[in-house]
Amino acid sequence: MKKGKVKKDKEKIKQYCSVCKETFDMEVVRNDDDRGGVPWLKCPGCEGFLPYMGEEDSDSGVDDHEDQQELAPEDLSMEDRDNARVYEQTGEYKIDDIIYQRSWNDYGKVLEKQVLPGGRKVIVVQFINQGRMRLLEGAEQ
């Protein structure tokens, strides 16, 4: 006898969110089999979307693995692009802001804010073409 109904419940995967700095059971929002089978998860803390990165990744640095974080052009709606802020290093940005980097002609989403030793502030941005980049923010000119 087969198992009754096809289970279409929301699948959840436990993953660490580098924005919230916590591990959550995240809802799988999309399973992109044709793009390498990376499931996308929704963080219940910050409501951000992030690709599933595997079990063992929680506290090792992710900077070397920029190919694990993807932002596809279709992830940004026309509205996002219209509302994108042109990046300037003197600007201040928030997590989830969509920014436009004029010299690269590239859109990106702010994933994280960091303060470097010496008090310099940076934003970590996932760009569609450039991948994951650190950019200065709030810099003096």
Ligand SMILES: [Zn+2]
């Ligand atoms: Zn989060």
